[in-house]
Amino acid sequence: MVDFRVWIDVLTSKQATLFSLLSRELLGRGYEVLVTCRDYEYTVGALRRFGVEPVVIGRYVIGSPYDKVLGDADRMFGLAVHVERFKPDVLVAYPNPPAARLAFGVGIKYVAITDSPHAQVPSRLSLPLADVVIVSDCIPEEDVRKYMFGGSRLVRYGGVDEVSWLLRSMPDLSYVEGLGLEPYKYVVIRPHEHHATYYKGVKLSFDLRKLMYHVLSNNLKIVFLPRYPEHKELINELPQTLKSEVIVVEGSYDGVSLAFYARAVVSGGSTLAREAALLNTVGITYYPGLIHVNECVRARGYPLFKVSTTEEALALISEAGSKGKDVGGVLGRIKRDFEDLIGVVVKVLEGGV
Numbered sequence: 001m002v003d004f005r006v007w008i009d010v011l012t013s014k015q016a017t018l019f020s021l022l023s024r025e026l027l028g029r030g031y032e033v034l035v036t037c038r039d040y041e042y043t044v045g046a047l048r049r050f051g052v053e054p055v056v057i058g059r060y061v062i063g064s065p066y067d068k069v070l071g072d073a074d075r076m077f078g079l080a081v082h083v084e085r086f087k088p089d090v091l092v093a094y095p096n097p098p099a100a101r102l103a104f105g106v107g108i109k110y111v112a113i114t115d116s117p118h119a120q121v122p123s124r125l126s127l128p129l130a131d132v133v134i135v136s137d138c139i140p141e142e143d144v145r146k147y148m149f150g151g152s153r154l155v156r157y158g159g160v161d162e163v164s165w166l167l168r169s170m171p172d173l174s175y176v177e178g179l180g181l182e183p184y185k186y187v188v189i190r191p192h193e194h195h196a197t198y199y200k201g202v203k204l205s206f207d208l209r210k211l212m213y214h215v216l217s218n219n220l221k222i223v224f225l226p227r228y229p230e231h232k233e234l235i236n237e238l239p240q241t242l243k244s245e246v247i248v249v250e251g252s253y254d255g256v257s258l259a260f261y262a263r264a265v266v267s268g269g270s271t272l273a274r275e276a277a278l279l280n281t282v283g284i285t286y287y288p289g290l291i292h293v294n295e296c297v298r299a300r301g302y303p304l305f306k307v308s309t310t311e312e313a314l315a316l317i318s319e320a321g322s323k324g325k326d327v328g329g330v331l332g333r334i335k336r337d338f339e340d341l342i343g344v345v346v347k348v349l350e351g352g353v
Contacts, residue, residue, distance in 0.1 A: 005032040007088035009099040013042035014271045017165050020050030022342050034086045045252030055082050072098045090353050095122035104129040109353045115161050115293050117143040132348055136160055138296030159338035160293045162275045171260035179247055183261040184322040186221040191231045192268020206286040207310045214314050216242040224248045264317045277304035280330050282320040284313050
């Protein structure tokens with residue numbers, strides 16, 4: 001048994017997927033692991049899908065800045081109770097103000113992972129407190145160092161976060177067929193995270209309603225992955241004859257299988273679009289800002305596209321291929337092109353942080 005306790009705090013479904021696999025790896029190496037998370041869309045479901053039973057503390061707060069601050073304060077209190085019992089040596093988390101503040105205050109080392117330095121608020125509140133910051137070498141060093149302080153250490157690696165779970169997963173056709181879908185005859189759509197601080201004040205010319213209508217009118221089904229309750233209203237605005245062709249997936253989902261067998265994936269964020277592109281499926285993001293890891297993936301020849309209008313997205317979907325892919329070839333290419341983040345985190349922890 002390794003005499004080292006690791007606390008992992010999870011905020012989003014992406015983090016849940018990555019950290020579930022990290023937790024498995026650490027447990028297999030003899031570490032003691034505590035996984036905490038907040039109640040937010042697919043986060044709890046994603047952890048449980050991988051066999052991790054988290055301690056659920058707090059929730060994603062939709063409201064004013066005061067509401068969000070008070071939500072963070074409540075969550076930090078709840079975390080403190082469980083963390084005091086577990087007595088971890090290190091916290092592993094993405095930029096996460098309540099967990100970072102707690103770790104700093106009680107003397108727990110903090111290993112931060114980030115691929116989103118454009119998310120300024122959580123970065124400014126978290127990364128200055130980190131002992132180690134792990135970041136893809138796709139991201140300019142100065143974009144992360146500006147948040148760091150004192151003797152904290154920057155570790156760069158040659159990959160993107162999604163690679164870690166793609167290398168440990170296998171597309172499952174039966175999952176797709178179980179949803180009533182045929183390979184390459186559906187489009188996955190995930191709305192943008194408009195309540196996130198980095199989307200505040202951003203004006204979009206992208207029309208999700210129009211996109212959904214035209215996709216369905218072209219004999220393609222839609223797999224819809226809502227972020228917030230109000231996103232389901234988009235489906236109610238469709239003509240009655242088209243609503244039945246939209247499959248809303250809630251609780252948890254197998255993103256690897258959905259993305260691999262999709263005609264295309266459209267997202268207002270980046271993770272799912274990047275995941276699709278790495279699987280050689282057309283990945284489309286309509287987030288308007290510059291995402292360096294996206295540029296890195298695109299520069300290596302993967303089909304990841306940034307659009308600003310609905311028409312651009314529809315053109316890419318109509319041009320997307322509908323032929324089968326070789327799973328081994330796709331995963332082999334990823335392994336050759338990118339480094340595994342989980343291996344990097346394990347190395348940092350084995351070095352005592």
